[in-house]
Amino acid sequence: MLTTRHWNALIVLTLIFGTVYIALTRAAPAVLPPSPVIEEPTSNLPAGEPAPEAGHPAPDFTLEALDGGDISLSALRGQVVLVNMWATWCPPCRSEMPALQSTYNRYHERGFTVVAVNQQEDAATVAAYFQENGLTFPAVLDRTASTAASYQVRVLPSSFFVDKHGTVRVVYRGPLPQGILDGTVEELLKE
């Protein structure tokens, strides 16, 4: 049976070792990528063939926007575009939305835009989500998931950075860290 003194010693030791362990395992800034990785072409596909891979022309699409009009990727040529595949039911997608909005606000005037390609949800659901969360970048409805198929989307969210010439430059799967998002856009806008 432990005495009160033993318990006190155990508590103090736990506090000391716990604090040291927390300090040793804290998230150091060094674990975050210091700058975005702009991928070089890696595909075996013939150059110039549209593909959702770095170095290839981004597969074009024309989808219905939330405001009722249509948005074509090809019509955005000349801008840096982030094509983001997402859905409101996807927690990691929701978690990156504030970062997308923040980057959009910061770089929109310099020629950057986001096209949030929603996966098979109805316009009312998406519009309500955008309104609730104060999101102002363009969103389109991929009702049949045909665009997701042409981008070979296997996980949500998936993000494709498209440069001013319509070429896919970076493919990122999973929620985008703000640093990678801002850094990639910054690099592509400089070109």
Add this chain to the structure above:
Amino acid sequence: MYPLIELGPLRLATGGLLLLLAAFLFSWLLGRAARHLGGDTLAEHADAALLPAIVGAALGGRLWYGLVHFDAFSASLSMFAALRLSDMAWPGAMLGGALLGGLWALRHEAPLARLADAAALALPLPQALASVGMLLSGEAFGRTTSLPWGLPLLGTIRHPTQLYYALAAALSAFVLYRMSRSPLEPGMLAAVGLATQGLAMLLVEPLRANPALFPNGIHVGQVFGLALILAGLFWARQHAARRPIVAPVLE
């Protein structure tokens, strides 16, 4: 990652569904644990304390989640009240449930320590179920790893942090059930339950890819975990000096 189950026209979110099942499992196990530890009287108290505890867990879980993701929630405060089961955080749920459940017990002069023991005994298995739900919905995912038990998630191989939590909960359940077969001072199971919960958070949180952090990189979950361990030790110290007075009621 299987965030949705499609049943005809119905699309059910797996994370929320398993969380709901976990809540039902908890309510059932709580009654059994209370009866085991204190007979019908304690089981009645547990039944009555369940509703305030669940309400407290829901409020606390959402509040904590909203504060951690305040950048998103501050844009629309109505998100704090949104009917979305997945937007919950475990530390807040635990605090909220303990607070309202404890207040109910004090107000009704119910045996708080024995109720806490029953809750500690009932909690780990539902928690393991909820952790599996998090894995299916892709929440609380781990950092990338090359370890052989890494799981493919979100485009890469990651630590299955949700399964680590499930495993920790299963181990905690095993330890607590074994302990519950011996004569113990009321409150000791709760103390051990707190400590095991805290230890799991202390060890697993650094492996998460998107943890809540303080500005200096310290994991919020780890600090909470250490606080739980210390709370468990303090509670154990308070109760350990006393002689066992209650023999277990084995079924």
